[in-house]
Amino acid sequence: MTSEKVISRKSFSIAIILIGLVIAAVGIVMQVLPHEGLYDLPILLIMIGAIVALFGLRQFFGSKKLGSGISFSGKSVLQFVADKAIILALLVLVVVICFLQPSFMQVRVVFDILTQSSPKLVIALGICFSLIIAGTDLSAGRMVGLSAVIATSMLQTADYGNRFFPDMPQLSIIIPIVAAIFACMLFGLLNGFLVAQFGMHPFIATLAVQTIVYGVCSLYFDMAPNNSQPIGGVRPDFTAIGQTKFFVVPKVFNGVSILIPIAAVICFVIWFILNKTTFGKNVYAIGGNKEAAVVSGVNVYATILFVFIIGSLLYGFGGILEAARTAGATNQYGLGYETDAIAACVVGGVSMTGGVGKISGIITGVLIFTVIQYGLQFVGISPMWQQVIKGIIIAAAVAIDLSKYKKK
Amino acid sequence: MGEYVLEMKEITKLFPGVVALDKVSLNVRPGTVHALMGENGAGKSTLMKCLFGIYQEDGGEIVFDGKPVKVTSSKQALEMGVSMIHQELHPIRFRPVMENIWLGRFPKTLFAVNHKAMYNKTKELFKQVDLDIDPSVLAGTLSASTLQLVEIAKAVSYNSKVIIMDEPTSSLTETEVEHLFAIINRLRSEGRSIIYISHKMEEILKISDEVSIMRDGKNVGTWPAAELTTDLIINRMVGRDLTNRFPEKTTQPSNEVVLKVENYTAASPRSFKNVNFELRRGEILGIGGLVGAQRTELVEALFGLRSVASGVVYKNGTQVKMDNVRKAKRNHLALLTEERRATGVFGILSVLENTVIANQKEYTTAGVVNNHKRYKVAQESCKQLNVKTPNLEVHMENLSGGNQQKVLIARWLLTNPDILILDEPTRGIDVGAKYEIYTIMLDLVARGKSVIMISSEMPELLGMSDRIMVMCEGRVTGFLNDKENFSQVEVMRLATQFGQQQAEVQA
Numbered sequence: 001m002t003s004e005k006v007i008s009r010k011s012f013s014i015a016i017i018l019i020g021l022v023i024a025a026v027g028i029v030m031q032v033l034p035h036e037g038l039y040d041l042p043i044l045l046i047m048i049g050a051i052v053a054l055f056g057l058r059q060f061f062g063s064k065k066l067g068s069g070i071s072f073s074g075k076s077v078l079q080f081v082a083d084k085a086i087i088l089a090l091l092v093l094v095v096v097i098c099f100l101q102p103s104f105m106q107v108r109v110v111f112d113i114l115t116q117s118s119p120k121l122v123i124a125l126g127i128c129f130s131l132i133i134a135g136t137d138l139s140a141g142r143m144v145g146l147s148a149v150i151a152t153s154m155l156q157t158a159d160y161g162n163r164f165f166p167d168m169p170q171l172s173i174i175i176p177i178v179a180a181i182f183a184c185m186l187f188g189l190l191n192g193f194l195v196a197q198f199g200m201h202p203f204i205a206t207l208a209v210q211t212i213v214y215g216v217c218s219l220y221f222d223m224a225p226n227n228s229q230p231i232g233g234v235r236p237d238f239t240a241i242g243q244t245k246f247f248v249v250p251k252v253f254n255g256v257s258i259l260i261p262i263a264a265v266i267c268f269v270i271w272f273i274l275n276k277t278t279f280g281k282n283v284y285a286i287g288g289n290k291e292a293a294v295v296s297g298v299n300v301y302a303t304i305l306f307v308f309i310i311g312s313l314l315y316g317f318g319g320i321l322e323a324a325r326t327a328g329a330t331n332q333y334g335l336g337y338e339t340d341a342i343a344a345c346v347v348g349g350v351s352m353t354g355g356v357g358k359i360s361g362i363i364t365g366v367l368i369f370t371v372i373q374y375g376l377q378f379v380g381i382s383p384m385w386q387q388v389i390k391g392i393i394i395a396a397a398v399a400i401d402l403s404k405y406k407k408k
Numbered sequence: 409m410g411e412y413v414l415e416m417k418e419i420t421k422l423f424p425g426v427v428a429l430d431k432v433s434l435n436v437r438p439g440t441v442h443a444l445m446g447e448n449g450a451g452k453s454t455l456m457k458c459l460f461g462i463y464q465e466d467g468g469e470i471v472f473d474g475k476p477v478k479v480t481s482s483k484q485a486l487e488m489g490v491s492m493i494h495q496e497l498h499p500i501r502f503r504p505v506m507e508n509i510w511l512g513r514f515p516k517t518l519f520a521v522n523h524k525a526m527y528n529k530t531k532e533l534f535k536q537v538d539l540d541i542d543p544s545v546l547a548g549t550l551s552a553s554t555l556q557l558v559e560i561a562k563a564v565s566y567n568s569k570v571i572i573m574d575e576p577t578s579s580l581t582e583t584e585v586e587h588l589f590a591i592i593n594r595l596r597s598e599g600r601s602i603i604y605i606s607h608k609m610e611e612i613l614k615i616s617d618e619v620s621i622m623r624d625g626k627n628v629g630t631w632p633a634a635e636l637t638t639d640l641i642i643n644r645m646v647g648r649d650l651t652n653r654f655p656e657k658t659t660q661p662s663n664e665v666v667l668k669v670e671n672y673t674a675a676s677p678r679s680f681k682n683v684n685f686e687l688r689r690g691e692i693l694g695i696g697g698l699v700g701a702q703r704t705e706l707v708e709a710l711f712g713l714r715s716v717a718s719g720v721v722y723k724n725g726t727q728v729k730m731d732n733v734r735k736a737k738r739n740h741l742a743l744l745t746e747e748r749r750a751t752g753v754f755g756i757l758s759v760l761e762n763t764v765i766a767n768q769k770e771y772t773t774a775g776v777v778n779n780h781k782r783y784k785v786a787q788e789s790c791k792q793l794n795v796k797t798p799n800l801e802v803h804m805e806n807l808s809g810g811n812q813q814k815v816l817i818a819r820w821l822l823t824n825p826d827i828l829i830l831d832e833p834t835r836g837i838d839v840g841a842k843y844e845i846y847t848i849m850l851d852l853v854a855r856g857k858s859v860i861m862i863s864s865e866m867p868e869l870l871g872m873s874d875r876i877m878v879m880c881e882g883r884v885t886g887f888l889n890d891k892e893n894f895s896q897v898e899v900m901r902l903a904t905q906f907g908q909q910q911a912e913v914q915a
Contacts, residue, residue: 277772277776278775281768281777284761288754289755291750292752293765295752296819297766299734
């Protein structure tokens with residue numbers, strides 16, 4: 001047996017809180033002293049310190065649930081490194097980027113990354129359901145496009161020259177959004193029906209639906225008088241959904257994009273569904289052992305339908321966000337989003353063989369990809385190399401994740 | 409060669425937090441059948457996995473054929489002269505039988521697989537073991553018991569000095585067991601050794617030369633089979649006297665009929681036909697029969713898992729229609745399925761989730777899952793059924809077979825059933841856990857519930873049932889109503905009725 005040291009969770013959490021406070025204090029001191037060339041490092045340090053201290057507080061008050069002791073040994077440290085390998089690698093990467101390009105240490109950068117992650121996160125949360133039931137959903141990206149096109153086509157300003165529906169009155173903003181999401185949900189229902197009714201593999205079913213969705217979207221997009229023109233002149237009350245910023249201080253702070261709170265709310269809702277409803281429990285059960293779920297009396301048919309419908313709802317909503325953010329749409333919107341979303345989920349520990357996956361993992365997965373993309377761009381690495389690195393990350397992350405489950 | 413073909417000396421194997429094997433030794437003589445016995449979790453499979461290169465031992469030494477060896481892979485074990493028949497079969501269903509057998513060592517000419525040679529080699533092999541199967545038939549089309557025999561043929565094909573058989577008879581009928589024993593006898597006379605793992609005492613005493621018994625990862629000892637009796641073996645396996653294999657039943661069934669099945673016929677033409685029976689309150693109704701008697705199909709149809717062509721089911725006197733599991737559950741039926749792994753256990757989910765899955769709605773408040781309540785209920789019922797687990801967060805796959813089974817029973821008891829259907833409830837489970845499951849059954853009927861139990865283990869069927877219904881080829885061939893005078897001969901006669909009739913007609 002390796003030497004083991006058990007520390008009570010109380011003292012562990014107090015140590016963590018102290019570390020957090022020290023980091024924050026260093027930040028405050030630096031903020032007071034002149035700190036040219038370090039950009040926003042002091043403020044970031046204060047934020048990091050606060051997060052660490054909060055984590056410590058949670059440990060302190062959650063000791064009942066988490067167990068009263070923590071054991072330290074060579075093994076548990078190794079275990080920790082394997083568990084958090086991706087995050088640790090990401091931290092190393094961030095530090096390296098900060099040295100190469102100190103201007104990376106800005107609060108603006110942090111919020112940029114969060115903003116860029118938000119729409120991707122919505123798609124990834126939609127796709128995670130089908131992954132957890134050991135399936136997949138290839139139609140995600142095309143549904144994003146469908147929703148974007150439908151919503152924007154009905155939300156153009158009255159004086160725009162090239163309107164999709166020249167004679168359409170100014171609708172309440174709700175109607176086009178609901179119509180767009182509803183259209184996606186219909187196709188989600190079709191996905192679920194094909195899988196549940198015929199036992200089709202989700203890969204095939206959603207591949208078929210993906211193709212249909214793209215076709216339908218293109219037909220709609222090609223209707224006269226639009227004739228496949230990119231949709232523009234989108235109403236400002238719609239673009240506000242994607243472009244609004246809070247807490248803007250001119251020349252000092254760029255503000256916080258509305259996309260961040262939206263994504264946060266959706267994260268909470270999906271976490272709630274997965275962890276706190278019988279539907280969520282059934283999703284994990286079907287992924288874990290579908291036959292046993294049938295025998296236990298789980299309504300597998302309905303659960304599979306809902307899995308794909310909830311997914312399509314989120315893709316539809318993701319399409320709305322994309323259209324609002326970019327104030328426009330074409331039928332090419334959302335191309336390839338599903339592969340990015342699947343990659344993010346898988347890197348975040350969602351298992352393709354089903355039954356395993358956590359919201360926190362998915363958030364981490366999405367953030368990792370955005371940080372890499374943003375960071376590599378920041379230090380001027382070519383997009384081609386970015387692709388290579390992205391691929392390596394996917395393979396390495398999953399390899400590390402799988403090694404956790406290997407028994408010997 | 410020395411006295412032994414295989415010597416495993418003081419093998420130790422550690423798993424996180426557990427000593428799975430504690431200086432276990434096993435010596436096998438050439439040309440003998442060496443039985444390895446012990447309760448589930450005693451370490452038999454672990455020991456065999458060390459020998460077969462699936463695990464690496466943490467201490468001790470393996471001497472094979474006089475030479476010390478370090479087995480690091482199954483491939484090495486096979487090349488060295490050890491082959492293994494696994495308890496769970498994993499055939500490649502959509503490939504021919506012969507490819508399943510020669511996988512990894514296909515006969516080749518240059519770089520191409522020589523299908524003709526493979527076909528002939530398989531044919532020859534099947535002849536050796538008296539199997540009449542076309543080598544090119546798809547593995548998925550064979551029955552579980554035929555596949556088991558194919559697996560045995562495969563082990564023979566390696567020409568190994570030592571063949572490990574882990575529960576080889578779990579899905580075999582009596583005649584097939586005889587067939588297996590004939591093969592084993594031939595192998596023995598060729599000088600090969602067999603390590604035979606089984607829970608079935610009668611088999612062990614019949615076929616083995618020596619018996620080694622393990623308990624809690626340690627050696628208990630090795631004895632010539634001739635010196636042993638069933639009671640002695642059980643005694644040494646559990647380390648205490650088990651005078652009674654079945655607990656005492658103190659209550660009598662009432663006359664009130666809770667379930668009545670009339671003219672029940674499956675949608676599938678080759679399944680059960682015209683089944684009629686009644687189940688009374690507080691009764692344990694045993695269903696006996698051979699593999700293929702369609703007993704499992706019958707109870708699965710009752711539980712809404714299979715479709716029915718005709719027939720009526722009355723629950724407490726009113727006609728009910730249960731064409732899916734949810735309706736069956738609403739009528740307070742529960743079914744513990746035969747295939748624990750395939751249709752019962754959620755391996756990667758926690759014991760907690762496994763316990764509460766069948767009645768999750770009970771733990772929700774306004775649609776929100778109440779984790780505290782779930783945990784409390786699961787903890788209580790696992791404690792009640794004496795489930796041995798470090799905590800409820802452990803993945804189900806880490807529990808032993810007996811404990812998994814107890815969790816599954818807990819799951820169904822939480823649905824508050826009036827009628828609990830148990831399909832082979834103690835298959836592959838150790839003696840101690842078996843006794844506990846019997847106690848649970850008796851406790852249920854004492855509380856006015858009813859139990860239907862399918863069992864292929866004759867002592868269990870005779871010992872636990874109040875009445876026995878026997879099936880043969882999809883039809884009910886008779887009832888044994890007199891509990892005091894149940895006879896094994898009578899059950900066997902009814903279970904083989906049609907086969908005999910056909911044989912007589914043919915003769």
